[in-house]
Amino acid sequence: MLPERLKEWVENETVRSTDAAFAALLAEQGGETDETVLLLAAIVSRQVGDGHIRLNLTNIQPTGEAPLSWLASLNPADLEKKLSESSIVQTTLNTGTQPLVWDKPYLYLRRYWANEQLIKAALNERLRAPPIEISDLRERLDHLFPFTNEQPDWQRVACALASRSRFTLITGGPGTGKTHTVLRILGLLQAVRYDTHPNQPLRIRLAAPTGKAAARLGESISAGIDALPLPEAVRQTIPQEPTTLHRLLGPRPNSRLFQHNRQNPLHADVVVVDEASMIDQEMTARLLDALRAETILILIGDKDQLAAVEAGAVLGELCEGADDGNYSKATCAWLTKASGDDVSPWQSDNGTDLQQHIVKLRKSHRFNHSSGIGALAEAVRLEQGARLTELLQDDDTSTGLLELRHPLDNRLETAALAGYRGYLETLAQKRPGESDYAQLTAWVREVLNAFNQYQVLAVIRNGPLGVNGLNERIAKRLAAEGLISKGQGWFEGRPVMVTRNDYELGLTNGDVGICLSVQLPDEKEPRLRVAFEQSNNRVRLFLPSQLETVESVFAMTVHKSQGSEFNDVLVVLPETMPPQHRREVLYTAITRARASSWIAQLPSPLPHFG
Numbered sequence: 344m345l346p347e348r349l350k351e352w353v354e355n356e357t358v359r360s361t362d363a364a365f366a367a368l369l370a371e372q373g374g375e376t377d378e379t380v381l382l383l384a385a386i387v388s389r390q391v392g393d394g395h396i397r398l399n400l401t402n403i404q405p406t407g408e409a410p411l412s413w414l415a416s417l418n419p420a421d422l423e424k425k426l427s428e429s430s431i432v433q434t435t436l437n438t439g440t441q442p443l444v445w446d447k448p449y450l451y452l453r454r455y456w457a458n459e460q461l462i463k464a465a466l467n468e469r470l471r472a473p474p475i476e477i478s479d480l481r482e483r484l485d486h487l488f489p490f491t492n493e494q495p496d497w498q499r500v501a502c503a504l505a506s507r508s509r510f511t512l513i514t515g516g517p518g519t520g521k522t523h524t525v526l527r528i529l530g531l532l533q534a535v536r537y538d539t540h541p542n543q544p545l546r547i548r549l550a551a552p553t554g555k556a557a558a559r560l561g562e563s564i565s566a567g568i569d570a571l572p573l574p575e576a577v578r579q580t581i582p583q584e585p586t587t588l589h590r591l592l593g594p595r596p597n598s599r600l601f602q603h604n605r606q607n608p609l610h611a612d613v614v615v616v617d618e619a620s621m622i623d624q625e626m627t628a629r630l631l632d633a634l635r636a637e638t639i640l641i642l643i644g645d646k647d648q649l650a651a652v653e654a655g656a657v658l659g660e661l662c663e664g665a666d667d668g669n670y671s672k673a674t675c676a677w678l679t680k681a682s683g684d685d686v687s688p689w690q691s692d693n694g695t696d697l698q699q700h701i702v703k704l705r706k707s708h709r710f711n712h713s714s715g716i717g718a719l720a721e722a723v724r725l726e727q728g729a730r731l732t733e734l735l736q737d738d739d740t741s742t743g744l745l746e747l748r749h750p751l752d753n754r755l756e757t758a759a760l761a762g763y764r765g766y767l768e769t770l771a772q773k774r775p776g777e778s779d780y781a782q783l784t785a786w787v788r789e790v791l792n793a794f795n796q797y798q799v800l801a802v803i804r805n806g807p808l809g810v811n812g813l814n815e816r817i818a819k820r821l822a823a824e825g826l827i828s829k830g831q832g833w834f835e836g837r838p839v840m841v842t843r844n845d846y847e848l849g850l851t852n853g854d855v856g857i858c859l860s861v862q863l864p865d866e867k868e869p870r871l872r873v874a875f876e877q878s879n880n881r882v883r884l885f886l887p888s889q890l891e892t893v894e895s896v897f898a899m900t901v902h903k904s905q906g907s908e909f910n911d912v913l914v915v916l917p918e919t920m921p922p923q924h925r926r927e928v929l930y931t932a933i934t935r936a937r938a939s940s941w942i943a944q945l946p947s948p949l950p951h952f953g
């Protein structure tokens with residue numbers, strides 16, 4: 344029998360029906376009869392749904408939500424007794440395969456606890472490994488970072504620390520040179536290897552959580568590799584075609600497990616994973632499980648971005664304290680000696696082992712922190728509400744505010760129309776006539792590239808200011824202006840995003856394609872096809888009927904925009920900003936743009952921080 348209280352929580356939607364079903368399973372199959380334990384199980388399950396891998400049973404703040412108020416009202420001694428007596432809860436004295444784990448002060452679902460143990464053990468093993476010493480490191484760094492005039496040069500610090508360790512985490516905002524630095528780390532490692540084993544380069548694998556992010560990493564690496572001051576023979580050993588994490592680990596049909604795991608580890612000496620903020624706890628665990636202890640792992644990401652959609656903000660947690668460095672005396676001394684960089688202002692006596700392997704890049708090479716997008720992002724990051732408002736209202740046109748009079752204000756459609764016009768004109772005007780494959784491919788690529796210049800971003804799904812409403816509104820307006828033939832179903836000019844990995848088609852969640860009317864050279868008439876650019880610069884065409892899970896993407900959620908970059912973005916804020924992660928949402932949205940970032944909002948919802 345389910346506790347009455349749980350039924351009430353489902354009714355008032357403070358827990359989901361899946362959470363109640365989980366508690367019911369524990370009652371029926373696990374034989375749990377204690378009401379408190381069943382209610383706790385439902386709350387932990389609901390926490391996972393909200394992206395949290397565990398529930399802290401101390402310091403509960405009664406937020407007004409029924410389950411948390413109930414939790415706060417419990418007597419701690421009573422709670423402790425019930426948990427330790429339950430047969431479905433693992434405690435330190437009672438280990439086994441119980442579905443819940445109480446690892447004081449946290450209560451977990453077993454799977455997330457097991458993942459956490461695996462991640463901790465795998466990272467600790469890497470942190471404890473003896474440092475790799477490169478005798479001429481300083482000369483090599485001088486060669487790779489010839490123009491250093493900052494002290495410390497964080498890119499150089501990252502490269503020095505990464506060269507001696509099996510685990511390094513590099514965090515930094517957009518344009519701070521994460522890829523630039525990783526290229527130099529890989530170059531350094533390969534150059535050292537080349538000196539002793541010229542015919543046996545390190546096996547390097549590059550990956551990112553989504554196809555889009557992998558493609559971007561590939562582009563950045565290709566764009567930067569020629570400027571790497573190393574012999575051609577060494578440069579050639581750096582791969583330029585990243586893959587998605589799923590493909591790297593080898594998916595198994597209908598399973599959350601992968602082909603590569605502890606029993607069948609990846610054949611790699613170095614693994615680099617970009618956009619690590621998007622990796623959830625489960626994927627982090629599967630990745631670490633698939634790596635040999637000797638494999639060097641380098642994670643790159645921006646800790647201030649939104650966390651993964653699934654449970655577990657792993658990068659954010661690992662990067663705790665990274666703003667302050669927290670380097671030990673030993674790390675500072677080693678850096679001064681090995682690279683000549685002085686990080687003593689970031690020294691701390693309380694730095695953890697992990698913090699010795701984390702470097703935050705602090706200088707944007709793309710934005711200026713005192714104006715434009717860089718300044719706006721910094722104001723959001725530091726939660727400076729007044730500065731944010733000031734920046735949005737100044738004369739700098741790279742940032743600005745589109746004030747909406749009401750949710751259906753058609754100024755939104757007008758702005759989107761201006762933004763997407765260039766892409767639709769490229770589509771219509773540059774279409775090749777009697778085409779061969781080469782011309783067709785060039786056109787498709789140009790159209791995809793033109794679409795990538797501008798993006799409307801939304802924070803929520805539903806309502807006129809949500810992603811669904813905006814897609815409809817924009818398509819309708821474009822159709823009314825004659826820029827597309829119709830605003831519903833499949834039509835030429837419809838941009839779509841893949842929402843689920845499709846390994847048969849080779850498409851990943853987040854890939855964006857454009858529906859085009861294409862006549863292949865051997866066909867009598869054109870047909871609608873959806874064009875996608877692949878990471879190796881190829882273009883692939885699919886019939887709409889082949890694509891099972893896609894959605895229009897005239898507007899994209901901020902979550903889905905992670906790992907992408909556009910010239911200009913319009914960030915549409917909803918009538919009320921969801922309280923969760925509002926800082927990260929806004930930061931991620933604003934920093935998707937290279938040239939301009941505008942915010943559209945009703946008079947009130949801009950999150951005034953502080």
Ligand SMILES: Nc1ncnc2c1ncn2[C@@H]1O[C@H](COP(=O)(O)OP(=O)(O)OP(=O)(O)O)[C@@H](O)[C@H]1O
Nearest residue numbers: 498515516517518519520521522523524563708709
């Ligand atoms: N030390 C440097 N000196 C000169 N140019 C640099 C340096 N570091 C980075 N850049 C340039 O700044 C731009 C951004 O660098 P990069 O792409 O490596 O940044 P990123 O942090 O990976 O950015 P994002 O993840 O936002 O794409 C590139 O054009 C790169 O060549």
